[in-house]
Amino acid sequence: MTVDSVQRVMRTLGDPTRLRILALLEREELAVQDLVRLLGSAQSTVSRHLALLKDADLLRERRDGTFCYTRFVPPTEGPWADAWALVRHALRDDPQVAADADALEAILRARTLGRREFFDALGPEWDRLRQVFQDDLQRARAISRLIPRGLRVADIGTGTGILALELARLGVQVVAVDQSETMLAAAGQKLAAAGVLEHVDLRHGSAVDLPIESDSVDAVLGHMVLHYVASPLAAIREMARVLRPRGRVVIVDFASDDERPQPDREWMRKDLGVLWQGFSPNRIRDWLHDAGLTAIEVELHEPVAADRDLPATFIASADRTDRNRE
Numbered sequence: 001m002t003v004d005s006v007q008r009v010m011r012t013l014g015d016p017t018r019l020r021i022l023a024l025l026e027r028e029e030l031a032v033q034d035l036v037r038l039l040g041s042a043q044s045t046v047s048r049h050l051a052l053l054k055d056a057d058l059l060r061e062r063r064d065g066t067f068c069y070t071r072f073v074p075p076t077e078g079p080w081a082d083a084w085a086l087v088r089h090a091l092r093d094d095p096q097v098a099a100d101a102d103a104l105e106a107i108l109r110a111r112t113l114g115r116r117e118f119f120d121a122l123g124p125e126w127d128r129l130r131q132v133f134q135d136d137l138q139r140a141r142a143i144s145r146l147i148p149r150g151l152r153v154a155d156i157g158t159g160t161g162i163l164a165l166e167l168a169r170l171g172v173q174v175v176a177v178d179q180s181e182t183m184l185a186a187a188g189q190k191l192a193a194a195g196v197l198e199h200v201d202l203r204h205g206s207a208v209d210l211p212i213e214s215d216s217v218d219a220v221l222g223h224m225v226l227h228y229v230a231s232p233l234a235a236i237r238e239m240a241r242v243l244r245p246r247g248r249v250v251i252v253d254f255a256s257d258d259e260r261p262q263p264d265r266e267w268m269r270k271d272l273g274v275l276w277q278g279f280s281p282n283r284i285r286d287w288l289h290d291a292g293l294t295a296i297e298v299e300l301h302e303p304v305a306a307d308r309d310l311p312a313t314f315i316a317s318a319d320r321t322d323r324n325r326e
């Protein structure tokens, strides 16, 4: 520490208003207008003190619209750290600093109250107002962040690797299986271009004889693949086989209704190459149960594409509990 640096620190601290400003800004980031109210000083005076403290590299600024909020971040080492520790200790019992802290609390309470009154006045109306965000995708992305990193997930019938890509981006280790070499090559290209190929183990093989060790993955995903498989039950049994205890299977596919005659969607066979036009929720539940899985849930969703005659879809999930294989 040099004499010069000590002198600079002492000079900066040698003003009661600056000490009050530092004490306030250490507690909370504030706008100039807040400080003017709290200190009862003119804006020009407050701005002059702030400029001086900024020159000493003591302040961090954050812009919000046209406002600028300032915070004092005390240095953790050097003459400033020592000097501020001393000053903070000395100001502990100062009545002016205590009064400033109370006044600051009042300002913060008013900020909070303002937001509470805003939402108190809105209630359920908020759902209409929030449409301005158009954030369906963003919410889904946010929720997907809840997936623990390092999970090992099998993506059966990975196709061009769309789901494998999303999973790899979330830090999941993916085993992606497909019976078509061409589709696997397309997936490989897509994953490499996205820089996540190292997180995905592409394997050639059949859904009814998975090239995956038993009890080895945390979850299995079968997204729009079951309607291509000659024996869907055999595929679901394979999904259950490779699951670790407490693992989960998720299947997404077209829904049908066993109780009612279904429209024949020949175009799906012709254009999409499907073998089956869908499965009823009861059929899926039976198959998952038959494969020894529990906590079975099947959720139906109306078709979204209005321009093609598509069936509804379902999302089914089921767990492997330890009891399953006893």
Ligand SMILES: C[S@@+](CC[C@H](N)C(=O)[O-])C[C@H]1O[C@@H](n2cnc3c(N)ncnc32)[C@H](O)[C@@H]1O
Residues within 6 Å of the ligand: 156, 157, 158, 159, 160, 161, 162, 163, 177, 178, 179, 180, 183, 205, 206, 207, 208, 222, 223, 224, 225, 228, 229, 230
């Ligand atoms: C409609 S794509 C779905 C791809 C991907 N899951 C998605 O949702 O975009 C179906 C994929 O399943 C694969 N597939 C169909 N039957 C299969 C089977 N028995 N075993 C493994 N893969 C199969 C096809 O090669 C194709 O790549």
